[in-house]
Amino acid sequence: MNHLKTFALLAALTALFMGVGYMIGGVTGMLIALVFAGGLNLFSYWNADRIVLKMYRAQPVDEQHPNAVVRAYVADVVQMARDAGLPRPVVAIIPNDQPNAFATGRNPANAAVCATTGLLDMLTRDEIRGVMAHELAHVKNRDTLTMTVTATVAGAIAALANFGLFFGGGDDRERPGGIIGTLALMILAPMAAGLVQMAISRSREYEADRIGAEIAGDPRALAAALQKIDAYARRIVNVTAERNPASGQLFIINPLAGRGADNLFSTHPATGNRVKALVELGTKMGLAPRRADFVGARVSTSVPTTPSRAGPWG
Numbered sequence: 512m513n514h515l516k517t518f519a520l521l522a523a524l525t526a527l528f529m530g531v532g533y534m535i536g537g538v539t540g541m542l543i544a545l546v547f548a549g550g551l552n553l554f555s556y557w558n559a560d561r562i563v564l565k566m567y568r569a570q571p572v573d574e575q576h577p578n579a580v581v582r583a584y585v586a587d588v589v590q591m592a593r594d595a596g597l598p599r600p601v602v603a604i605i606p607n608d609q610p611n612a613f614a615t616g617r618n619p620a621n622a623a624v625c626a627t628t629g630l631l632d633m634l635t636r637d638e639i640r641g642v643m644a645h646e647l648a649h650v651k652n653r654d655t656l657t658m659t660v661t662a663t664v665a666g667a668i669a670a671l672a673n674f675g676l677f678f679g680g681g682d683d684r685e686r687p688g689g690i691i692g693t694l695a696l697m698i699l700a701p702m703a704a705g706l707v708q709m710a711i712s713r714s715r716e717y718e719a720d721r722i723g724a725e726i727a728g729d730p731r732a733l734a735a736a737l738q739k740i741d742a743y744a745r746r747i748v749n750v751t752a753e754r755n756p757a758s759g760q761l762f763i764i765n766p767l768a769g770r771g772a773d774n775l776f777s778t779h780p781a782t783g784n785r786v787k788a789l790v791e792l793g794t795k796m797g798l799a800p801r802r803a804d805f806v807g808a809r810v811s812t813s814v815p816t817t818p819s820r821a822g823p824w825g
Contacts, residue, residue, distance in 0.1 A: 528668055560615040560623060560655070563758060567751055569603040569625050580631050587640045588624055588647070595647055595726050600624050609747040610634065610740045613761040614646035614655050622650040633743060634736055641733030642740070645723030645763055652722065654715045658761055716763075716780055717788065724792055731798055734789040740764040741782040 528547075574589075576582050585602045592599055600616070601623035610630040616622035624646045631639065649655050724730035744764050752759050752766035759767045765779045793799075 524668070531668060557617070560617060560621070563613075563615050563761065564603065564623060564625070566755060566758070567605045567607070567625065569605050569623070571601055571603045573602070583636055584626060584631060584639055584643070587636070588643050591640065591644050591647055591726050592650075595651055597647060597651060598622075600647070600650060604628055604631065607749055607751070609749040609766060610743050611749065611762045611764060611766055612642050612646055613763065614649045615658075615761065616650065617656045618653065619650050622655060624650070629743070629747065630740070634739060635732075637727075637729060637732040638736035638739065641723065641727045641729060642736045642763055644727035645719050645733060647726055648719040648722035649715070652715065652718060654719065658715070717785065720785055720789055721792060724789055729798065730789040730793040730796065734786045734793070737764065737782050737785055737789075 572581050572585055574582055574585050576585065581604065584604075588602050589599055598620050600614070600619075603623055603625045605625050605627045607627040608629045609627055610633045612624070612626040612630055614622060614624045624643055626639065626643065630642065634642070649658070720730075720733060724733050727733065741764050744766060749766040752762070756767055759765055760779070764782065
């Protein structure tokens with residue numbers, strides 16, 4: 512049922528893409544958009560993960576890394592992947608001060624998990640394990656392809672809507688709704704795409720929390736990590752995510768939190784609700800809840816970080 516729902520929502524994104532084409536260029540525009548959407552979905556299947564990794568300047572790391580924190584991070588990911596019955600993923604770090612993480616790849620055999628330098632600096636080892644177990648759960652559930660393709664198509668919808676406003680040209684008779692319709696489309700199409708992203712992502716985040724907690728063996732560690740990441744993400748700008756807001760759904764916590772209109776339709780459940788569910792799971796497992804520790808020494812990962820510059824939303 513979950514896969515059927517996802518297929519229906521991806522079909523809705525494709526239909527929305529075609530609708531944008533129709534509003535811009537009539538039937539011809541719709542047919543062009545249909546061909547383009549098919550090509551985009553095919554391209555995304557094979558290449559979207561590499562595009563995302565390059566976009567965020569992800570750097571693969573292994574057990575030979577000179578930094579002990581990174582070596583522990585790699586060792587824990589490899590061990591948890593093995594315990595979960597998964598092939599070894601590419602393990603990477605992203606040079607960014609904001610603590611966050613995501614997974615990508617079209618299937619478990621071609622998966623990559625990424626943590627920012629901020630995550631490795633600010634969280635304890637068991638909290639990092641909890642976060643990366645969550646990402647491995649996305650790999651195990653085959654969510655990574657869906658979320659990456661969705662991010663690519665949603666970003667293309669926003670770009671096409673803006674293209675229609677500035678370069679639509681031609682006779683208004685070729686553009687149903689004329690300039691007023693195009694203006695409305697520019698505003699409504701990205702919002703509709705955001706709603707579809709939200710519908711796809713939210714249930715998958717809860718499921719990845721649950722399975723990730725089971726992989727790591729400690730729901731409390733992931734709960735504490737989510738609280739820390741949420742707090743820091745609100746005040747540390749992720750410049751790349753600000754410039755590519757459609758990719759925000761890939762992360763464990765919304766990297767755009769508190770940064771403007773892009774968050775009107777959040778693709779992530781409320782952190783408090785996720786923490787509550789994890790604490791309840793820990794209780795069922797016989798573990799006492801613990802308070803997230805926001806005090807701790809920062810450990811340098813010896814990787815250059817992204818300068819904290821304000822994004823387009825502030």
